[in-house]
Amino acid sequence: MGKQDFAAAAEIQSASFAADGIPFAETAQSIENYWTGRSDFAPERDVIFAEMNGQPAGYGRVRFYTNDVGEQVAWHEVCAAKEARAAGAYPALFKWCIAHSTELARANPHTGPRFFQTSVVGAMTEEIALLQNAEFTPFRYGFLMKRDLSAPIPDLPLPAGVETRAVAPAQFKAIFAARNEAFRDHFGHREATESEMEGWGKDPFSRQDLWQVAWDARTNEVAGEVHVSIITSDNEAYGLKRGWTDPIAVRRPYRRQGLAKALIARGMMALRAVGMTEACLGVDAQNPNGALKLYEDMGFVVDMKTFQYRKILTLDHE
Numbered sequence: 001m002g003k004q005d006f007a008a009a010a011e012i013q014s015a016s017f018a019a020d021g022i023p024f025a026e027t028a029q030s031i032e033n034y035w036t037g038r039s040d041f042a043p044e045r046d047v048i049f050a051e052m053n054g055q056p057a058g059y060g061r062v063r064f065y066t067n068d069v070g071e072q073v074a075w076h077e078v079c080a081a082k083e084a085r086a087a088g089a090y091p092a093l094f095k096w097c098i099a100h101s102t103e104l105a106r107a108n109p110h111t112g113p114r115f116f117q118t119s120v121v122g123a124m125t126e127e128i129a130l131l132q133n134a135e136f137t138p139f140r141y142g143f144l145m146k147r148d149l150s151a152p153i154p155d156l157p158l159p160a161g162v163e164t165r166a167v168a169p170a171q172f173k174a175i176f177a178a179r180n181e182a183f184r185d186h187f188g189h190r191e192a193t194e195s196e197m198e199g200w201g202k203d204p205f206s207r208q209d210l211w212q213v214a215w216d217a218r219t220n221e222v223a224g225e226v227h228v229s230i231i232t233s234d235n236e237a238y239g240l241k242r243g244w245t246d247p248i249a250v251r252r253p254y255r256r257q258g259l260a261k262a263l264i265a266r267g268m269m270a271l272r273a274v275g276m277t278e279a280c281l282g283v284d285a286q287n288p289n290g291a292l293k294l295y296e297d298m299g300f301v302v303d304m305k306t307f308q309y310r311k312i313l314t315l316d317h318e
Contacts, residue, residue, distance in 0.1 A: 001043040006032040008049065008056040014237070015081035016058075020123045022304070025237035033202045037195040040065035048096050050080065050089040057084035060093035064104040067190045070112040074101030074313055077118065078127060085126060094130055105313055114313040122305040136309040140187060142284045143292070145300040146242075149272040149279055153299075156265045158214060159257040162223050164266065167211045172201040175213055178222035182249035187284060205229040210243075210270040212263040216254075224250035226263040228270060243271035246281035248291070255289065264298050282306070 007028040017024040035043045041063040050058035058080030066072050076097035080089040101116055116136065120127055121144070158164065167175070176197035183189050192200075200206075210228035215221065230243045245267040250260050268279050281300065283291050 001035075001047070003028065003032070005043070005047075005049075005056075006035065009035075009047075009059055009079075012056060012059055012081060013079045014233075016079035019080075019082040019085065020121070020125070022121055022123055023234060023238040023240065024231075025233040027204065027233045029204045030233075033199055033204065037199050038063075039193045039196065040190070046100065048093065048100075050084055050093055052081075052084050052087060052089075057081050058089040058093055060097045060100075062097050062100050062104065064101065064108070065190050066110070066112075067188050068184065069188075071188075072105065072108070072110040072112060072114040072313070073117050073188070074104060074115070075117045075119075076101060078130075090126060090130060094134070098134075101313065102315065106315055115310045116313050117308065117310040119306060119308050122307065128307070128309075131309045134311065136311045138307045138309050140284065140286060140308040142282060142286075142306045142308075143302045144280065144282050144304040144306060145295055146303045147268065147279045147298065147300040149268055149277055151299055153268050153272070154261075154265055156258060156262040158262050159223075159254065159259055161216060161218050162214050162254070162259065163217050164212055164214050164263075167208050167213055169201065169208075171213070173197070174222050175225055176200055178251055179225065179247065179249040182224070182251050183247075185289070187286065203229065205231045205233075205244075207243075207270075207274075210267065210274065212266045212270070214254075214259060214263060222251070223254040224248075224259050224263060226260075226267040228267045230271070230274075230276065241275060241277040243274075243276040243279050244281060245271070245279050248281065260294060261298060264295075268298075 010026040010028045010031045013026040047059055047061040049056045060078050063075040078090060078093045105114055180192050206229045212226040212228060214223040216223050226245050226248050228245055234240060235242055245264055248260055271279055283295055285292055
C-alpha cells in the first residue's frame with residue numbers, strides 16, 4: 001500500500017465524517033502513521049477500497065487481535081462518501097469486513113470468546129442501521145466531550161514529590177510505557193507493541209511543547225500524562241480553534257491524588273495560551289475509575305455520544 005492509498009483513505013474518511021455531520025477531517029500522514037507498524041492490522045491484507053468512476057470512494061478495514069481478557073476481536077471500520085453510499089458501498093464493504101474477519105478467525109484458532117466489533121458515533125445513523133440489521137447490539141457507550149476555554153480554568157497543585165517536565169523524544173519510550181500500564185484496567189485493552197508506541201510518537205498533530213507529563217522526582221518514573229494535540233486538519237476544514245487533552249493516563253500508585261485534574265488544567269491553559277477556544281476529549285462512560293465525573297468536574301460537557309457494537313463471531317462448523 002502506497003502514499004496514494006493513504007491519501008485516498010484520508011479523503012474518504014473525511015468525506016464520510018462530513019456526510020454524517022461530524023467535524024473531523026483526516027490527513028494522509030496520520031492515516032499512514034496509524035495504519036503502519038501495527039501488530040493487529042496489515043493494510044495490504046486488511047483493507048479493501050470501493051471505487052466510483054475509477055476513483056476510490058469508500059473503504060472497509062479490519063483489525064484482528066486478542067485483548068487482555070482473552071477475547072478475540074475482529075474490529076471493523078466502514079467509510080464511504082455520500083455518493084458511494086447511495087450506490088450501495090456501505091453494505092458491500094460491510095459484507096467484505098464480516099467475510100474477511102471470519103477468514104482471519106478461521107486462520108487463528110481460539111478457545112475463548114470471539115466477537116465482531118466496531119465503534120460508531122451516534123450521528124452515524126446509516127452505519128448503525130446496518131449493524132442493527134445484522135444483529136449487532138450496543139454493549140458499551142461513551143462520550144466525546146468539550147470544554148469552553150474562555151471559562152475560568154483552576155490552578156491546581158500537583159501531588160507532593162511530582163513535577164512536570166518539558167517533553168523530549170528521548171522520553172517517549174518511558175512515557176508510552178507508562179500509558180500502556182495505566183490503561184491495563186480499561187475495557188478491551190490490548191498491550192501496545194514497541195513499534196506501535198513508536199508510532200504514537202509520530203502523531204503529526206501532537207504538540208510536544210504543550211504535552212503535560214508528570215514525573216516522580218524521587219524515583220524519576222512517569223506518574224501520569226495528558227497528551228495535548230491540535231488536529232489542524234479539523235480546525236482548518238471546519239473553522240475551529242479546538243485542541244485535545246486526550247489520552248489521559250495516570251499510573252495506579254498516583255491515582256486519587258488530584259494528578260489527573262492538575263494535568264488537565266495545565267493542558268487547557270497551554271491550549272488557551274496558543275489561541276485555542278475549546279478543549280475536547282473522549283471518555284468511556286463505564287470507565288471503572290470515575291473518569292466521566294472527573295471530566296465533568298473540570299467543566300467538560302457532552303458533545304456527542306459514542307457506541308461500541310458487537311456480535312458473537314462463530315465459524316461455519318461451530
